[in-house]
Amino acid sequence: GNTMENCPSMENYLDFFLRRMQEQPGSALFIDYGYNATTYGDTFQAVAHHAFADPLENPGAQDLTAHVNFGMIKEFAQQQHLHCAGPIGQGEFLQNMGIQIRAEKLLAQVSDPQEKFEITSGVHRLTAADE
Known part of the structure; x- marks a missing residue:
């Protein structure tokens, strides 16, 4: 089987944020690790002492992260007729x-x-x- 990540809260956040950008024009810069197209796989990871670690071990003692789907952000921005210069x-x-x-x-x-x-x-x- 394949693994695919989905972040419904990101879709809600983007909808709110991008509508706000239409009402009050401005600029936004998103910086993070990520990808430009939806991919299969799991990007949820942990880093402790500059090395990858098991994200489910040692809660609170390591940094947890997941890669950002910048392609989705761009798609949402274009749907709102906003200019997107990246990723x-x-x-x-x-x-x-x-x-x-x-x-x-x-x-x-x-x-x-x-x-x-x-x-x-x-x-x-x-x-x-x-x-």
């Missing part, structure tokens, strides 16, 4: 926000090879599609 990946977002320019400025201020490596590898980790 875009983290790497593209950070490139658009100038991470490379910031990294170059930081690199110009340091001479230690280890610090240069940390800056360069950090930018790669945050922006590369293979990360």
